[in-house]
Structure formats: structure tokens, C-alpha cells
Amino acid sequence: MTRLLIMGPPGAGKGTQAVGLASLIGGAHISTGDIFRANVAEGTPLGVKAKEYMDAGQYVPDEVTNAMVRDRLADDDAQSFVLDGYPRTLDQVATLDGILAELGASLDAVLVLTVDHEELIARLLKRAETSGRSDDTEEVIRGRQEVYIAETAPLLPVYRERGLLREVDGMGSIEEVTARINEALGL
Numbered sequence: 001m002t003r004l005l006i007m008g009p010p011g012a013g014k015g016t017q018a019v020g021l022a023s024l025i026g027g028a029h030i031s032t033g034d035i036f037r038a039n040v041a042e043g044t045p046l047g048v049k050a051k052e053y054m055d056a057g058q059y060v061p062d063e064v065t066n067a068m069v070r071d072r073l074a075d076d077d078a079q080s081f082v083l084d085g086y087p088r089t090l091d092q093v094a095t096l097d098g099i100l101a102e103l104g105a106s107l108d109a110v111l112v113l114t115v116d117h118e119e120l121i122a123r124l125l126k127r128a129e130t131s132g133r134s135d136d137t138e139e140v141i142r143g144r145q146e147v148y149i150a151e152t153a154p155l156l157p158v159y160r161e162r163g164l165l166r167e168v169d170g171m172g173s174i175e176e177v178t179a180r181i182n183e184a185l186g187l
């Protein structure tokens with residue numbers, strides 16, 4: 001069983017790398033952003049709740065996000081996983097600790113992709129041309145970087161302290177970053 005988190009600011013390439021990593025470890029790719037977007041598209045009650053926060057570039061409230069992840073991690077196919085975009089707050093870290101303890105499971109590593117600030121903005125503006133995502137406007141893109149710095153960057157010292165953090169340079173081509181990730185994780 002392999003259980004990984006992938007972290008990094010919006011635009012760092014988490015989603016792209018998480019898909020390949022999940023298939024490499026034979027685990028589930030669990031992206032909270034993807035689950036929210038699917039719910040918004042289907043107009044479910046969860047989607048209705050999440051949409052206003054997402055459009056504003058704010059985090060969906062912890063109790064909503066935590067309940068969703070708790071359900072997903074209970075699925076049979078989630079024994080090995082790459083969690084992409086969760087946890088994003090200290091409250092979510094505590095919840096994830098609790099969920100994993102209940103399952104008798106633990107994390108193997110927490111990967112963080114680092115990318116220059118200006119490169120992040122440039123990548124997201126480029127993605128905005130084709131993504132159709134309502135949160136890919138320049139104002140919201142800049143706001144989401146600030147939310148990451150305020151709410152999510154403080155998680156890094158927590159995982160560093162636990163000896164789980166693996167920092168990987170996320171600049172360069174997708175293939176270059178994949179190779180660095182695999183090396184950092186010994187895959």
C-alpha cells in the first residue's frame with residue numbers, strides 16, 4: 001500500500017503529475033478540486049454549496065470538504081492513493097490524521113512541487129484560455145495564490161517535522177518533473 005499527498009500552489013502541476021503517479025503506484029487519484037467540479041457540473045447539493053466558494057477562489061468550508069474526503073477514502077479502491085489538493089488547511093490535516101488512524105493507515109510521503117510565482121501566474125493564465133474553469137480569471141488566479149500562502153503553506157512545516165516532506169522542483173517540462181518526483185520517492 002502506498003499513500004501519498006501532492007501539494008503545491010495552484011498552477012504547480014499537481015493534477016498532471018498526480019494522475020501519472022497514481023497509476024504508477026496502482027492507487028486512486030483523489031482530487032478534491034475534480035470531485036467538487038464534477039458535483040458542480042451535476043448540480044448536486046454538494047456542488048451547489050461548493051460553487052460560490054470556488055468561483056471566488058476561496059476554500060470550501062472544512063466540514064464540507066472533510067466529509068467528502070472521509071467518504072472517498074472509505075472506498076475499496078482507495079487503499080493506495082494520491083491525494084491531490086487535500087489537505088489545504090490545518091483543520092484538514094487533523095481530520096486526515098483521524099481518518100487514517102481509524103483505517104489503521106499512514107502516509108508514506110508528502111510531495112510538494114515548487115514553482116516560481118511569476119511562472120505560476122503565467123501557467124494559469126495559459127490554462128485559462130482552454131480550461132473553461134470559472135476560477136481561472138487573472139483576479140481569481142492571484143487571489144488563489146494568496147489563499148495558498150495564508151492557509152496551505154503553513155502545512156509544509158508540519159509535514160517536514162514528521163519527516164514526510166519531499167520538495168521537488170516543479171519548473172521545466174512535465175517529463176522532467178515526473179523524473180524528479182520518481183527519484184524523490186524512490187519509485
Ligand code: AMP
Pocket residue numbers: 010032033034036053054055057058059060061065084085086087088089092135144
Ligand atoms: P483545485 O482544482 O485543486 O485547484 O481546486 C479548485 C477549487 O476547489 C479551490 O480553489 C477550492 O475552492 C476548492 N477546493 C479544492 N480542494 C479543496 C480543499 N482541500 N479545501 C477547500 N477547498 C478546496
